[in-house]
Amino acid sequence: MRTIVGGLLASLALSVHGTSPPSGIQVPPGFRVETFARGLSQPTAMAYGPDGRIYVTESTGRVVAVTRGTTHPVVLVRGLRTPLGLVWRGSMLFVSEQGRLEHFVLSGGRLGGRHVIVKGIPFGEHQQDNVVVGADGRLYWGSGSTCDACRERSPRSAAILSLRPDGSDLRVVARGLRNPYGLAVQPSTGRLYASVNGQDKLGSASDPEPAEMVVAVKRGAFYGWPRCWPNAQMLRLSGHCAGVKPPVAYLEPHASADGVAFYTGRSFPAAYRGNLFVAEWGQYLSHRFGRRVVRVQLRPGHIARVTPFASGFAHPLALLVDRRGGLLVADWGRGVVYRIQAAGFR
Template identity: 30%
Template sequence: MFRKIALGFVAIVVILLAVGLYLKPTTNGPLLDFITGKQLATPTEATIDGRFQLPAGFSIGVFAANINNARMMRVTSRGDIVVSSMRPGEVILLHADSNGDGASDGRTVLLTGLDQPHGLAIKDGYLYVAETGGIGRALFDAETRKIGVLEPVFSDLPPGGNHKTRTIDFGPGGWLYVTVGSTCNACIEEHPFRAAMLRMKPDGSDAEIFATGLRNTVGFDWQPSTGRLYGTDNGRDLLGDDIPHCEINLIEADQFYGWPFTFDDLVVDPDFGAGRETEIASSRAMVHGLGAHVAPMGIKFLDAATSPEGYGGKALVALHGSWNRSTLSGYKLVSLEFGEDGSVTEADFLTGFEKDEDVIGRPVDIVQGADGAIYVSDDYSGTIYKIGWGDIIVPGSTLATSASASNPLEGIGETELIAFRGTGLDLFESNSCAFCHDAKQAPEGVQVKQLKKLGRRYTIESLQAFLDAPSGPMPRPDLTDEERRALAIYLLSEY
């Protein structure tokens, strides 16, 4: 008996080693998390500075750490971040930064005991949560951070399978959309909701299939300028390193997107495409290929009103990273620019999660705060990163560490201060600054960026420098150096 047990143990070890060799993991590769559920530690500030690369003008830091299997996120009206902690079955509220260090001020566990919670949505005083087998909602007061009891809204989602996550969001007309991945790599599904996008009313009624043939669409978002719905889709495996693409699809009602019969630009699938000419001819091709096995997750169109020049309207996509490719691919954020002619231009946005086969994170979702800050979840290290630009404070950045803790106006005499304040107020009003920074004076449709606690972030000199070269979309005011100083002093004394 002991010999049989020993042989069995050896066989298990051999199988695991064989799988490991097949997947070709690295010491810090994704196989560690896949098999054991073990999380990496959040990277140190030195590692972040040495590894991560962003376009000029952006900076990154840790907003919150130790969120096991952090997946999808939503931003509340208070500026908090709701995040699904999938493996432990929790939904966590990360408190907004109010002390000026750029990091979350704390957290509240909103819900526990859930079955693989993933997608989140906030609508009309409710927090919606998608578990693997259904969707529930609870009354949620974002201002007080209080939540009620989670009650079922829709309980007919097929649970589990190879792709067990369910992503939700509200779209035009108040419909609640949800995606359900396939049970398999490639097969003919029996349940009609598999490999599909559904939509329903907020109370779960009038559920209908919206689109099909979507193998595993983990992320989707509406393009603000057109209202078009775009989604990421994970391509099938076991056809080699370089095919098929993971896809960006323009998802429209009653359309079929090819899986499992075709992929890419209507290439016939070698296992399931034969004899399916009719289905292939009627299917929609991808609008953009992201590369094979990169595993796209969240997609987020950036707000034109709060994003730096050149990024408003672009989409960011999180590439979770490959698990079965001979060399690793993905493990980064890319930006997508959608041309009027239907073209899509891709560029790296955030890289460094993988370097020379060493993996320190796997990005999942992307959200944007009211001030323009970009948040990225990483389920491999349990981290929420914050990406800032301009005057957005990021933990560990110059803005977070260099601003004086003392009064930035210290040393200015009272008479001089009164004079500067008066001049600064005149400049503030004559340049119509209140139109963008005062909700009471802002024209209809203008997204207000409130000014607060500027003294925690700026000295007179650093605020002067910002006014001389502001980040978009703020225009550069035509001021002399002395006028910029007066305006900086007014802003620091008033806000």
């Protein structure tokens, strides 16, 4: 997100009441939306646990569990440092926080065995973001820059990191990524994709205001920040870009491209299968950019097609495909998880 340490922590004091279909959320013809869970406090990430519950991190420092119809989430952990990501590996839950990665063990419906496995990673304007399990069984972890545009002192900033589940063998996988917030493994290939927030204070509204982007993560690749940036108007890179690996998708400038999810369900029309959805958090005070979910149709060898999918959110942040094939959208601004489903499916 754009202002992860400042604006993210300010409460928007919005609420949703009742269980009827939410007003104001627009979806394409043939889809419908419902309130899946509410009562959350700035949800940042979601993942299914081994017990079938959905576990949610909140930027207020908690891990909670919800199911369909939840109005009072079950609080399992408190006192975390702005957790922005979580992932399960068996009964072990990994949580990404400012400067560190912790794990917990699920037993009897509770999370115990709390242990910090990595610490001391730099953070500043951005922090550590989502974490996923790769096809090779290692953890992959997004680490944002400490500034808008600068020379980082640590190679572990503005990068994607990889480590063993016990915290050992920490490596830098890819660099030049200002804030690689969202991570997702493509089921059909095992390839890792990341959503990346572009610079705030470079260029103008006409040219070449840095765009957000989606990248296919390649080991050892450099993605340009801070000397090269994506131009959404021209669908190309601008700046000093020798040796820079280009993105696979260009997104709206300043939209804050954050949570991502590949559609793995079977209830959406067939054309949606394998598509990547991206939550655009937007800006804290402006409604001009983002505040929607976009659909990214990846095309090998070509720039992806990006189209709006759902809008009307306060600040959508986390995405998850549920086990009935619906798309869950956690709205950080309203403390609500919405469920988007194809008409005729439940």
